[in-house]
Amino acid sequence: MFVYEFMAGIVDQIKGEDAADSFDPHVHRKVEKPTSYSDTMIHLLKGSIGAGVLAMSDAVSRVGILLGIIGVALIGSFATYCIQLLIAAQYELCKRHRRGYIQYPESMLLALQDGPPCLRFSAKAYYYFVETTLVLWQIGICTIYCVFVSENIKQVCDYYGQEISLRWHICFLLIPLTAMGLVKDLKLLTPFSSISNVVTLFGFILVFFYLIEDDVTLDQNKLKLKGYIEIPVFVGTTLFALEAVGVVLALEYNMEKPKQFVGLFGLFNIGMVIIMSLYVLMGVFGYLKYGDEVKASLTLNLPHDQKKAQAAKLIFALAILLTFPLQNFVAYNILWQKIKKVIGENNRAILADYALRIALVILPWSLAVAVPKLGPFIALFGALCLSLLAIVFPGLMDACVWYPNKYGMCRYRLVRDIFIVVIGIACLVSGCYTSLLEIMAAGNH
Template sequence: MFIYEFMGGVLDAIAGDEAEIDDPERGYDPHEHRKVEKPTSYSETMVHMLKGSIGAGILAMPDGFRRVGLIAGVVGLFLIGSFATYCIHMLIAAQYILCKRAKKGYMSYSRSIRTAIQSGPASLRWLATYLGKFVNAVLVVWQLGLCCVYSVFVAENVKQVCDYYGLEYSIRLHILMGFIPLLLLNMMKSLKVLSPLSFISNIITILGLILVFYYLMEDDVTVDNEMLEPKSLVDFPVFVGITLFALEAVGVILALEYNMEKPKKFVGYFGLFNISMAIILTLYCLVGIFGYMKYGKEIEASLTLNLPRHEKKAQIAKLMLALAICLSHPLQNFVAYILLWNTCKKRYHGSKAGLIDYSLRVILVVIPVAMAVAVPELGPIISLVGALCLSLLAIVFPGLIDLCIWYPDNYGILKYKLIRDIIIICLGFFGLVSGVYTSILEMSH
């Protein structure tokens, strides 16, 4: 990880620190007033960032490319990835400005949107309290939906291996058998403690992806014109939902930025966030291209499900990636836990607080496992969760917060910031409505 930190520092030194140049209120730096018990280093944050974004989503990219074609898939992936990354940068920058104005070290996502709207247009201010609570609700739904997908992913891959050896059980029973391991993993209480798990998970993921690429590259593949051509427009919203699901772990990104020892190194043109997103987009593109070229129309919702069931290397790849996803489950659940625990600990103290703490951790494992048992279908869930939650969290809400913090007369030349924010909000709502609609149709079918 040293090379990323070193190169980021060199390039930022050449480009200049934009935050310092444009900062109109230099007297108060929120980063210096954060109180984090166990901050994470640059390398630990990079490990968490890669683990938080390279999971089940990367193996769904070939299915996404199948829906829109290779050319549209590559262009769409980088456009959506760059756009979503830009929106998250807007959100982090807006939170920093709000903290400076309020003289606070940090503001949660929900408090940020509430504070921003209270200083925005008068016609929107009545929404402040409701939207603050709604943001928390969407964050929790997103994390639980993600954990639900993880449970289905692990169960489907383990089931394929077990079926080959004659241990044929239903997918729902496999999901239930994963409950106890997930429960034990989610008893860990801090990102610092989770760092070794994320590191191990990253190593296993890399080894598993190497085996996957072995199968993708072992035979010559031919690209016919049909693979290059754009597909039905109806499938494009599903592609957007899959891509957003795969790329944007918003809650984890914000939690990592908050817990980072030197948060200024997280942002910037060559900050940790941009470097990690460049790595993630490149990996997603390669898996999407080669996976679709290899299996074509036969591609499954997860690439591992297409690997030969009778070969040992394929079985090892499936089990390794299932283990990696299982180990990353507590990192994804961490955000939902923090949101709900911050509310609970204000009401309960002493021995009751400890009981509520562990009860909450159990509940946050029970709910996604129950959801997975109810609807054990990987593809439609991925698209639905991505379109529903991430269109709001990664696009609409950052645009709305940015629109409000510059109100009424700081929108720049020709009010370009206002126009930009309105376009972002409209694109987010379009992705939300179209993605949810097509995903529900697919689930019904």
């Protein structure tokens, strides 16, 4: 860990200060309980290594092993680059407005107000659009987590004769989820993430035991693309697995030394390399083991009657359960800032705080009870929300921040941003279309 911190520091020194504007937003950022480098790395890994990693085998099965490996590397690198652009654009806006930090929705508002005249009228609409998408995304993740935990627990309980419906298993989660949802800040969530990381490591060891215990055969069919219509679902699933935009921005904001978060050897890039490597391994070996029979979550393919498989399912269920409050923190933070402005600091604020935390547990829990489906919804949420949050919005914001005459040689920044927005819209439309087709097909069976 020290090596990564040291390299990040070297890059920061080489970069130097801008003499024209010495205002450093990081110095003026007020965080009550900032997280250390190691705390932030733990949160990043846990925020991005969740139910999505266990869906990668299903994603790889759709496009074949070769395209799966290349696809994860390309999508992961592209999405990471877009988030780096987003953080850089937010930093530039903070310098212009001489503020310590500007949240994602307001950053979009200010960027559009400074951007081309044809876009300025939509600045306020985009502000609410970004906020709504962020909240929907985090609620969607929490909904999927509820279903994931319950499905794995149900398989174990069913084997031992305790057969009840999946919805009842989801109902039993309400009390522990509510208790964890009342935790106040990210610093206090570190123990949850630490425990979750430890049990996740044991879970991966157990899963890999099953993936490599038998000789696997690499036939030509597993290398080939099944069909072009499968590509958007693969992209949506991979985006869902890789990017937790709201968590990433919250971690960058709460980090004790935020300059160490970005850059070539920054914490974010280091973490994403680790995450992508794990996704490739899990996706490829899972597909080699189970072939076309692989399910939406790899744990659901494990044997029902073996103790190690049952332990792996329960371990991952516990790990995802402990990640729930971290994912819920982003939606809470957005909504609480608005509520606090209305009611101020008083006794009512304390009651409203707890009411909001409880509501943000009950809402995704209720959606999970109403629609307890896992597979197609992972790709749908990835295509719908992350195509916007991680690709389209960063490209649009960056294009507006550097308007009108700071696009660089041959206006390369503008060309790059247009390309990013077009790619993001293509992922959005194609991913949502194919995911909705799968959801409708599943509903007809």
